[in-house]
Amino acid sequence: MDPGAELGRELSTAVVMFHEAVGAHLGVTAGDQRALGVLARHGAMSAGALAKEVGLTPGAVTGMVDRLTRAGLVRRDVDPADRRRVLLTVADGAGASAEIFGSLATEMTAMISRYTTEEREVIADYLTRTVEILRDQTRRISARQR
Amino acid sequence: MDPGAELGRELSTAVVMFHEAVGAHLGVTAGDQRALGVLARHGAMSAGALAKEVGLTPGAVTGMVDRLTRAGLVRRDVDPADRRRVLLTVADGAGASAEIFGSLATEMTAMISRYTTEEREVIADYLTRTVEILRDQTRRISARQR
DNA sequence: CGTTTTACTTCACCATACTAAACTATCCAG
DNA sequence: CTGGATAGTTTAGTATGGTGAAGTAAAACG
Numbered sequence: 001m002d003p004g005a006e007l008g009r010e011l012s013t014a015v016v017m018f019h020e021a022v023g024a025h026l027g028v029t030a031g032d033q034r035a036l037g038v039l040a041r042h043g044a045m046s047a048g049a050l051a052k053e054v055g056l057t058p059g060a061v062t063g064m065v066d067r068l069t070r071a072g073l074v075r076r077d078v079d080p081a082d083r084r085r086v087l088l089t090v091a092d093g094a095g096a097s098a099e100i101f102g103s104l105a106t107e108m109t110a111m112i113s114r115y116t117t118e119e120r121e122v123i124a125d126y127l128t129r130t131v132e133i134l135r136d137q138t139r140r141i142s143a144r145q146r
Numbered sequence: 147m148d149p150g151a152e153l154g155r156e157l158s159t160a161v162v163m164f165h166e167a168v169g170a171h172l173g174v175t176a177g178d179q180r181a182l183g184v185l186a187r188h189g190a191m192s193a194g195a196l197a198k199e200v201g202l203t204p205g206a207v208t209g210m211v212d213r214l215t216r217a218g219l220v221r222r223d224v225d226p227a228d229r230r231r232v233l234l235t236v237a238d239g240a241g242a243s244a245e246i247f248g249s250l251a252t253e254m255t256a257m258i259s260r261y262t263t264e265e266r267e268v269i270a271d272y273l274t275r276t277v278e279i280l281r282d283q284t285r286r287i288s289a290r291q292r
Numbered sequence: 293c294g295t296t297t298t299a300c301t302t303c304a305c306c307a308t309a310c311t312a313a314a315c316t317a318t319c320c321a322g
Numbered sequence: 323c324t325g326g327a328t329a330g331t332t333t334a335g336t337a338t339g340g341t342g343a344a345g346t347a348a349a350a351c352g
Contacts, residue, residue: 004254004255004258004266004270005251005254005255007270007273007274007277008254008273009186010273010277011161011273011276011277011280012161012164012165013180013183014276014277014280014281014284015157015158015161015162015280016161016162016165016176016179016180017180017280017281017284018158018280018283018284018287019158019162020176020180021284021287021288022287024288025287025288025290029308029309030162030166030176031309033162034162034163034166037159046329046330047329047330047331048328048329048330051330056310056311057310057311057312058329058330058331059310059311059312059313059330059331059332059333060309060310060311061330062330062331062332063308063309063310064309079329082318082319082328082329083317083318083319083329084317084318084319084328084329084330085318085328085329085330086329086330086331100283100287103283103286104279104280104283105151107279107282107283108150108151108154108276108279109150109151111275111276111279112150115268115272119268120150122261122265122268122269123268123269123272124150124153126257126258126261126269126272127153127154127156127157128153129257130157130160130254130257131153131156131157131160133250133253133254133257134157134160134161134163134164134250135160135163136253137164137246137249137250137253138160138163138164138167140249141164141167141168141171141246142167142170142171144171175338175339177339177340192299192300193299193300193301194298194299194300197300202340202341203340203341203342204299204300204301205300205301205302205303205340205341205342205343206339206340206341207300208300208301208302209338209339209340210339228298228299228348228349229347229348229349230298230299230300230347230348230349231298231299231300231348232299232300232301
């Protein structure tokens with residue numbers, strides 16, 4: 001097998017396994033983590049908006065947010081402007097998640113700092129293109145669905 | 147946020163979402179895909195050995211292999227040397243999975259071919275180190291588990 | 293050979309996360 | 323105000339993937 005492809009697959013496996021371990025450790029599901037990602041990108045949003053975004057019913061989101069808040073990953077506040085609504089924000093707190101991701105970030109930063117500026121540019125370029133391809137392929141697969 | 151970290155998170159999300167889409171498309175779970183990864187790395191192995199490797203009971207592996215064979219990802223053969231045993235191998239066949247991963251591989255190969263040899267070495271080095279860190283961190287988290 | 297062990301499958305049961313729908317609280321329109 | 327719409331939670335039911343143990347077939351042992 002092409003050594004590049006092999007590396008890519010290993011990275012992919014490593015990423016997925018890391019995510020699984022984090023999920024198991026914090027007591028959140030893969031879907032919960034996806035919702036967290038949506039929330040991180042989008043910023044504060046209501047429970048209903050999140051439900052629409054992740055394609056689940058409001059009821060499911062209640063359970064999801066329960067788990068995420070229990071894990072200390074998300075804050076759930078009543079919207080002062082409309083007290084029926086629940087505003088969700090990614091908790092910037094300490095806690096288990098900060099410990100986990102902080103440690104990863106430290107390692108990654110240290111590793112990256114050993115490259116020259118030019119090398120870092122190459123790496124960033126590669127990552128950007130890879131993300132693009134992955135998103136593209138994900139769309140393609142999802143479109144083929146049934 | 148550090149642009150490098152941001153890119154890393156995006157890649158991670160893209161990888162996970164790609165995996166989820168593949169799983170949904172082929173009708174296999176995340177666990178199934180992990181087992182497939184084990185099988186790919188290890189080569190042919192018996193159902194019992196796979197069960198031990200992924201930490202599930204033999205009964206669960208039966209169902210898992212059912213799904214994987216149904217998706218055309220794995221072959222299930224009786225071991226001619228010991229006919230109680232079931233030999234599992236990654237199916238190198240055509241089918242939906244080949245179409246999916248083939249397309250991804252084509253895109254990635256084309257993208258990588260645009261870099262010089264030196265650049266490719268930098269990228270490979272980066273990927274290798276990243277995988278190492280991820281595996282390390284995964285171990286760390288799993289160890290912390292109660 | 294007959295008994296015991298081994299390898300996988302099958303079965304009954306359990307946990308979990310989902311949906312649909314009833315319920316509660318709040319907002320808005322007349 | 324009052325009636326209806328909206329936001330989220332709660333609840334009853336469903337699907338799925340897991341465990342543990344019984345069942346089936348093949349190998350190994352004495």
